[in-house]
Amino acid sequence: MNSQQRPLGALGQDEYRILRDTDLRDYLAELPEVAALLGGSPGGWSISEVGDGNLNLVFIVRGTKGGIAVKQALPYVRLVGESWPLPLSRSHYEHLALVHQARLAPGLVPAVLHHNEALALIAMELLEPHIIMRKGLVSGTCYPHFVDHMTTFLARTLFLSSDLAVPAAQKKEGIAAFSGNHALCKITEDLIFTDPYFQAEQNRWTSPWLDATAAHFREDLDLHVAVSRLKLKFLASPEALVHGDLHTGSIMVTENETRVIDPEFAFYGPMGFDLGAVIGNLIMSYLASAGHERAPGERRSFEAWVLETIENVWAEFSRKFVGLWRDEANGDAYAATLFSGEAGAARLEAERRAYMDRLFQDMVGFSAAKIIRRILGLAHNIDFEWIEDPRLRAICEARSLRLARAMMVDAPSFRTIGAVTKAAREVRDWQPDLDR
Amino acid sequence: MNSQQRPLGALGQDEYRILRDTDLRDYLAELPEVAALLGGSPGGWSISEVGDGNLNLVFIVRGTKGGIAVKQALPYVRLVGESWPLPLSRSHYEHLALVHQARLAPGLVPAVLHHNEALALIAMELLEPHIIMRKGLVSGTCYPHFVDHMTTFLARTLFLSSDLAVPAAQKKEGIAAFSGNHALCKITEDLIFTDPYFQAEQNRWTSPWLDATAAHFREDLDLHVAVSRLKLKFLASPEALVHGDLHTGSIMVTENETRVIDPEFAFYGPMGFDLGAVIGNLIMSYLASAGHERAPGERRSFEAWVLETIENVWAEFSRKFVGLWRDEANGDAYAATLFSGEAGAARLEAERRAYMDRLFQDMVGFSAAKIIRRILGLAHNIDFEWIEDPRLRAICEARSLRLARAMMVDAPSFRTIGAVTKAAREVRDWQPDLDR
Numbered sequence: 066m067n068s069q070q071r072p073l074g075a076l077g078q079d080e081y082r083i084l085r086d087t088d089l090r091d092y093l094a095e096l097p098e099v100a101a102l103l104g105g106s107p108g109g110w111s112i113s114e115v116g117d118g119n120l121n122l123v124f125i126v127r128g129t130k131g132g133i134a135v136k137q138a139l140p141y142v143r144l145v146g147e148s149w150p151l152p153l154s155r156s157h158y159e160h161l162a163l164v165h166q167a168r169l170a171p172g173l174v175p176a177v178l179h180h181n182e183a184l185a186l187i188a189m190e191l192l193e194p195h196i197i198m199r200k201g202l203v204s205g206t207c208y209p210h211f212v213d214h215m216t217t218f219l220a221r222t223l224f225l226s227s228d229l230a231v232p233a234a235q236k237k238e239g240i241a242a243f244s245g246n247h248a249l250c251k252i253t254e255d256l257i258f259t260d261p262y263f264q265a266e267q268n269r270w271t272s273p274w275l276d277a278t279a280a281h282f283r284e285d286l287d288l289h290v291a292v293s294r295l296k297l298k299f300l301a302s303p304e305a306l307v308h309g310d311l312h313t314g315s316i317m318v319t320e321n322e323t324r325v326i327d328p329e330f331a332f333y334g335p336m337g338f339d340l341g342a343v344i345g346n347l348i349m350s351y352l353a354s355a356g357h358e359r360a361p362g363e364r365r366s367f368e369a370w371v372l373e374t375i376e377n378v379w380a381e382f383s384r385k386f387v388g389l390w391r392d393e394a395n396g397d398a399y400a401a402t403l404f405s406g407e408a409g410a411a412r413l414e415a416e417r418r419a420y421m422d423r424l425f426q427d428m429v430g431f432s433a434a435k436i437i438r439r440i441l442g443l444a445h446n447i448d449f450e451w452i453e454d455p456r457l458r459a460i461c462e463a464r465s466l467r468l469a470r471a472m473m474v475d476a477p478s479f480r481t482i483g484a485v486t487k488a489a490r491e492v493r494d495w496q497p498d499l500d501r
Numbered sequence: 502m503n504s505q506q507r508p509l510g511a512l513g514q515d516e517y518r519i520l521r522d523t524d525l526r527d528y529l530a531e532l533p534e535v536a537a538l539l540g541g542s543p544g545g546w547s548i549s550e551v552g553d554g555n556l557n558l559v560f561i562v563r564g565t566k567g568g569i570a571v572k573q574a575l576p577y578v579r580l581v582g583e584s585w586p587l588p589l590s591r592s593h594y595e596h597l598a599l600v601h602q603a604r605l606a607p608g609l610v611p612a613v614l615h616h617n618e619a620l621a622l623i624a625m626e627l628l629e630p631h632i633i634m635r636k637g638l639v640s641g642t643c644y645p646h647f648v649d650h651m652t653t654f655l656a657r658t659l660f661l662s663s664d665l666a667v668p669a670a671q672k673k674e675g676i677a678a679f680s681g682n683h684a685l686c687k688i689t690e691d692l693i694f695t696d697p698y699f700q701a702e703q704n705r706w707t708s709p710w711l712d713a714t715a716a717h718f719r720e721d722l723d724l725h726v727a728v729s730r731l732k733l734k735f736l737a738s739p740e741a742l743v744h745g746d747l748h749t750g751s752i753m754v755t756e757n758e759t760r761v762i763d764p765e766f767a768f769y770g771p772m773g774f775d776l777g778a779v780i781g782n783l784i785m786s787y788l789a790s791a792g793h794e795r796a797p798g799e800r801r802s803f804e805a806w807v808l809e810t811i812e813n814v815w816a817e818f819s820r821k822f823v824g825l826w827r828d829e830a831n832g833d834a835y836a837a838t839l840f841s842g843e844a845g846a847a848r849l850e851a852e853r854r855a856y857m858d859r860l861f862q863d864m865v866g867f868s869a870a871k872i873i874r875r876i877l878g879l880a881h882n883i884d885f886e887w888i889e890d891p892r893l894r895a896i897c898e899a900r901s902l903r904l905a906r907a908m909m910v911d912a913p914s915f916r917t918i919g920a921v922t923k924a925a926r927e928v929r930d931w932q933p934d935l936d937r
Binding site for chain 1: 663664669670672673674676677680681683684686687690695698699722725726728729732733736737738739740833834835836838839840841844845848852
């Protein structure tokens with residue numbers, strides 16, 4: 066049942082096929098490091114498919130010594146089926162991004178154990194007992210180290226791939242290396258920046274309660290201009306290598322550890338998009354929380370932690386990013402020689418603040434886009450979906466939409482992260498009239 | 502003396518070598534279409550090297566029937582010598598850009614007759630009796646069709662390679678295709694956005710008259726912040742395939758024709774950079790004009806034409822660009838479906854104006870950068886250089902620097918192109934105190 070009986074060569078090692086059970090077992094048995102890590106005889110390994118994402122197969126394989134996770138891309142969108150093809154090359158970009166992130170932010174992404182480009186397969190460290198952060202947030206769990214870990218990940222992956230850190234020639238090579246990942250970018254362009262704002266077939270929302278709101282969003286031209294500007298920024302602002310899908314479902318956590326997974330949407334894009342993904346999803350966690358209460362006020366301390374986390378993510382990210390800029394500015398932007406002496410240093414420091422203010426505005430806008438797409442678009446999230454009473458769910462969603470609209474249309478009125486959490490706190494008490 | 506005696510195969514057709522005289526003659530004789538176009542026997546062709554640019558060899562070859570221009574890249578910067586190497590691949594990008602521009606803006610670039618990638622050689626239509634526009638401007642010649650031709654070139658090459666016109670996947674392929682041209686971008690990054698603002702070895706200026714001004718520019722932190730922001734935009738805003746070096750020395754003209762040449766700096770960058778090159782160089786032409794007067798007021802009507810041209814370049818570009826946006830918006834930005842109906846159409850039209858306002862601001866800033874680099878940096882231009890009296894030259898240059906500084910540091914105060922020409926007119930009468 067192993068290579069003796071079915072040599073990999075004969076199987077066509079470099080030809081794509083979907084690996085399941087026996088095939089996968091045979092394949093892994095041929096990888097000495099993986100086999101050693103798993104331990105015991107391949108016949109005894111347990112293999113279970115656990116993928117709950119929208120796109121891929123994910124297996125957990127366990128041997129006598131340890132376990133691994135194996136992710137294989139399918140040539141179509143798993144959630145939808147073969148009618149929606151999606152290139153296998155996304156596995157190439159995911160691998161490239163994982164390697165890059167591991168270098169820039171060590172210990173914050175799963176270690177890659179093996180990669181087969183032709184099979185679109187990546188074998189990774191098994192994250193255990195980590196859970197998907199979104200699930201933890203739905204259950205009301207606080208993560209005391211999340212801010213520190215996530216802001217290290219964000220500051221280092223974004224700063225260290227930007228023109229502030231990397232010479233232009235090298236950055237342009239990076240942009241080119243990821244430019245082929247456009248099919249994944251296109252998903253974002255459509256599902257986040259376009260579909261929720263018109264009658265796209267795949268849209269859904271908590272009906273009938275949000276029917277009127279959804280209709281308003283489809284007519285709201287202020288919103289359409291604002292989201293179009295964000296889309297243009299997404300299309301043509303390769304500021305840094307972004308993760309591209311950094312919601313709380315792409316983060317695995319324990320009380321003490323944080324790992325960012327699934328960077329298959331990675332490309333050179335606007336930094337605010339990753340920041341907005343984190344902040345937007347935390348805002349949804351906060352505003353969905355009321356829907357998960359079994360007794361009034363039960364989750365108040367969790368909710369206070371979420372708001373505090375939102376504030377601290379920006380504050381700590383900003384502090385770490387600017388710190389890197391002071392210490393590791395090896396890029397071609399903001400040439401040091403133009404800011405020499407004490408006056409120059411002070412002026413550059415002021416310019417760093419101005420830069421962070423512009424980035425903050427981007428983050429506010431992208432946060433809003435991430436919220437709206439989860440309530441009016443195709444892909445929803447369990448923060449809201451697991452609220453059983455649909456009317457209560459709609460109330461939480463309506464609050465989120467109200468805040469998101471303000472953030473998108475009038476981002477400049479949110480001058481600080483405190484203004485964002487203040488608005489979130491206020492909208493938490495708003496009672497939408499859903500029965501008109 | 503032709504292929505019979507020295508077959509191309511033996512010469513190593515695909516290996517780079519500098520072609521001159523006999524080699525070039527033999528090479529061209531092997532190209533049936535080129536030979537037919539030239540006419541007569543190869544032995545009778547005249548070959549003269551006419552390159553007056555900074556980088557390449559340029560030959561004019563004439564036969565009994567016609568002539569061609571042959572451009573061959575050298576593996577170093579011609580102006581400086583072998584100590585400054587520069588990749589031959591720039592010829593590849595120039596060819597790519599020429600083909601692309603010919604498709605988007607037919608009749609406004611020289612036709613390519615032959616390209617040899619390995620030799621970094623392009624044979625082109627001989628532009629005759631065209632002259633370099635800058636020379637015509639120095640001599641006080643007006644070009645009545647320039648506005649129409651140049652704005653067609655700008656509007657079509659920029660719009661039709663942008664996210665407004667091209668689907669994202671195709672645009673990303675374009676970005677990747679030009680990403681290897683970073684050595685040429687680096688020249689711009691250094692010579693335009695960095696060197697003039699510190700004591701770079703290669704800088705020069707009209708000394709001693711501009712010594713104090715040059716010193717001020719090296720200390721002016723408002724300017725350093727502004728130019729650094731422009732540089733960041735140059736580094737990371739692939740809005741469209743830009744020419745990258747669109748000064749009046751890259752334009753050949755007759756009274757009735759206009760051709761844009763030398764796009765070897767082409768890459769995906771900010772549209773405002775090409776616009777700024779045109780406007781900045783016209784501003785220099787205007788402010789240098791006083792230096793070429795043989796009698797007071799002699800060039801007044803030329804100067805009035807230049808100012809009018811500056812205004813019309815922006816107005817016509819803007820009109821044509823927006824027209825293309827209305828008619829040929831096949832890109833992924835500003836999805837039509839989000840602006841349906843009469844109200845949507847009106848709102849999108851308003852957003853087009855807002856877009857053009859942002860582009861105008863970029864143009865103002867980049868114009869200023871193009872002016873400053875020609876007066877305080879390495880590469881100067883004949884608009885000023887051909888003013889024989891150095892004190893008079895310095896006066897013209899000081900006026901240009903004064904206007905450029907205002908445009909760069911306070912671009913938003915220039916709300917319209919009329920504000921730019923008004924400021925140019927005012928500074929034309931300013932008498933700088935150069936003897937302090």
